[in-house]
Amino acid sequence: SQELEQSPQSLIVQEGKNLTINCTSSKTLYGLYWYKQKYGEGLIFLMMLQKGGEEKSHEKITAKLDEKKQQSSLHITASQPSHAGIYLCGARGSNYKLTFGKGTLLTVNP
Amino acid sequence: EADIYQTPRYLVIGTGKKITLECSQTMGHDKMYWYQQDPGMELHLIHYSYGVNSTEKGDLSSESTVSRIRTEHFPLTLESARPSHTSQYLCASTGQGFTIYFGEGSWLTVV
Numbered sequence: 001s002q003e004l005e006q007s008p009q010s011l012i013v014q015e016g017k018n019l020t021i022n023c024t025s026s027k028t029l030y031g032l033y034w035y036k037q038k039y040g041e042g043l044i045f046l047m048m049l050q051k052g053g054e055e056k057s058h059e060k061i062t063a064k065l066d067e068k069k070q071q072s073s074l075h076i077t078a079s080q081p082s083h084a085g086i087y088l089c090g091a092r093g094s095n096y097k098l099t100f101g102k103g104t105l106l107t108v109n110p
Numbered sequence: 111e112a113d114i115y116q117t118p119r120y121l122v123i124g125t126g127k128k129i130t131l132e133c134s135q136t137m138g139h140d141k142m143y144w145y146q147q148d149p150g151m152e153l154h155l156i157h158y159s160y161g162v163n164s165t166e167k168g169d170l171s172s173e174s175t176v177s178r179i180r181t182e183h184f185p186l187t188l189e190s191a192r193p194s195h196t197s198q199y200l201c202a203s204t205g206q207g208f209t210i211y212f213g214e215g216s217w218l219t220v221v
Contacts, residue, residue, distance in 0.1 A: 031208050040149050043200070043212045050208065088153060090210070096141050096160060098202070098210060099169060100153040 004101035023089035031092035116213035133201035142184040143202040191220045
């Protein structure tokens, strides 16, 4: 089955700093998803990437899918306390099965 | 806005009881999923469905069962609940656009 590895597992940054979260798949990605989750709450959809080399941005968050479609990165520019939470990457395999990484816990200190 | 609904949102039941968690979507999505997640922990796929009358087991072994008799409905059943089943259960769906929509989750506590 497809495995997703996220790094780092946790991250503490000072407000205003940039940061990057990585997601690496053991198999080719047919679709890569980024979600944010607050502790004990539901998932908030951030972005979906499908094509190799694709890059999408929303406000201060940018996500990229590499050409080989086995790795994605999520970059936050000028982080704010509102960015704090758990970031999850999810992958859609060739059989439409959807699996998720273990998540990255982001803390942003004011 | 996502049109996927889960009921109940919160449930406390005794050991040995049978429960069904409901998940419904009005978007006509053919693919639906159930995930189990403990607070702050990994999201585990326990069941998924490609369409009516198709169900598959996910990566995490689960004592629950699912059915897909109608496109919009994907209920999850525990025949005999145990304290180890205490967790949050999240339902999701996707269609031709491949965007995944999640329900708000069902918190199950078995005492």
